[in-house]
Amino acid sequence: MKTSTTPVDIQKAATSKIENTDFNNLAFGQVFTDHMMICDYKDGAWQTPKIQPYGPLEMDPSARVFHYGQAVFEGMKAFKDEEDQIWLFRPEDNFERINKSSERLAIPAFPKEFFFAGLEELLKLDKDWIKKGFGNSLYIRPFVIATEAGVSAAPAKEYKFMIICSPAQAYYSGEVRVKFSEEYSRAADGGVGFAKAAGNYAAQFYPTNLAKDEGFQQIIWTDANTHEYLEEAGTMNIFFRVGDKLITAPTSDRILDGVTRKSIIALAKEFNIDLEVRRVSVKEIVEAAKSGDLKEIFGSGTATVINPIVGFGHAGKKYDLPKLEDSYAGFFKDKLTKIQYNQAADKFNWRYQVK
């Protein structure tokens, strides 16, 4: 996309924090780059995007986002190849999805040319924060918040669309055991589960804390009506390998349409891996675990890429998964990251160069 016609007001930081940043000890999402992108919505229109030094926002205590959760976000990554070229992975999908999320939360759509112009100028300014080497990346967080003052429960007339960036190393959260939810729910039919709505995330913290007390790190959410079907993990979509067959739930108004998820589906088709996109019952997975047919469970998401799961719990019982030499998780992670880092051919045109 040509972005040269979209003006972006740029105010550079006087000094850089990069010398004080230990790139070998990065906790996820804790350190931010020197700049941020801000675009205000007021008087019925998105104003000129601005890039300015990363720093605090002044917010009225009655701002809508604090009271009514009118906020959505995205997660993306930028990668640097061995020739110092900067690459994004399917950024148009993130752009389209944030506007889908916004629509469901009654937030005005953000213009595509503003998104790409602002994002690319920001990445070029902060390019030194993107480190070469497998596993290194720049995590990109676009988000929209309702900033209008006033505590009436109605859509705001003022918003901020922002992009902040945080350098990241390979995401490793230790061995992950998941609990299949039997009581708590993430999303209702006809609700906002498909959107990256802020409120979807806080709603998972308490049940996840309870699961942690039982020795699990995450929850696989089941359908709220029956708790009989496995849906997603809140920050990841979920894949199950039974024998050599890969199964994942279809997207719906409860399940996020993950970019990594659909990339895995495309790769599975390319490499003739038997894949079924259909409802996945708790019963079949428990039975497959008992019979030994359940080979893998893994999560997929931008931050984690592919997150292998070592075991799960259901109905008071814990099940371990086998350790595989040739896992699908490893296979897809290798294929995906090589495309992301410009080390493999990109037959699907997923890479997007920032230059």
Place this chain on the structure above:
Amino acid sequence: MKTSTTPVDIQKAATSKIENTDFNNLAFGQVFTDHMMICDYKDGAWQTPKIQPYGPLEMDPSARVFHYGQAVFEGMKAFKDEEDQIWLFRPEDNFERINKSSERLAIPAFPKEFFFAGLEELLKLDKDWIKKGFGNSLYIRPFVIATEAGVSAAPAKEYKFMIICSPAQAYYSGEVRVKFSEEYSRAADGGVGFAKAAGNYAAQFYPTNLAKDEGFQQIIWTDANTHEYLEEAGTMNIFFRVGDKLITAPTSDRILDGVTRKSIIALAKEFNIDLEVRRVSVKEIVEAAKSGDLKEIFGSGTATVINPIVGFGHAGKKYDLPKLEDSYAGFFKDKLTKIQYNQAADKFNWRYQVK
């Protein structure tokens, strides 16, 4: 409650905005008093509550509330009687409920003595903003937001508990027609519908906009599984009068335990009004509307007190409700407001004097 032992750091505003406030033309929740209460949570504890001039907050762009919606709130009112005495209505119920909401959102509980000490000091400082006269009140908005910087999807370690106040006139939103939801949902079983979680509110904006396009002002949410049972209106609980019988849905993990709702239930018992707290089916209400047995629908909530509804829509049809001389809505509103304004006996001990 004795609050004299709880210290509150008070910094008074240099000037008051009250002279510039037109108390005869107040839009709900748009004007705020001179002061606000702030209490920070850090290092595992709530710090000393502070009262300071109302003004903007400085927030890191990565603050959890912007990304993960970790935020809850309450709504209360203060009233002034003819002797300039200040009264709250069942404030302990709001206090208990905000901690229930917080627990579900993995936010640390707020100490009761901090709540009442901060609230009462704030009301005493801003007492001139509470105007006498039926319908006038001070709307009080306690809320908690996750302020910790960092975009990892986990409960924050830093929060702000705040109270802001806005002078209010009688809440009149015009004739209200409601749509019974057939597609969209507010809450899932096992979700956060019972909590005053910020994200519950933004999730309603888009479906409500669609309903407005069809000529309705609000939605009555139905159960997400079947859409066959009427639950609540998002900012109000809902009562139906069929013949002389009053019916309202039981509270659940999807339905807010409204203070006004339970006050109406208590008053109905006191005055021997036939009341059933049970599931209310769409089918029975539509049939009662057709037969003429449906006499009233009204909403109940702190901001609105009692909000009579003039008609509803379902399955593409619109139904009008009769205009009654002796409505239950009018009866309960009279009883409730007289107690709130210290013009009637308070046999349930609902009033709480601030002095």
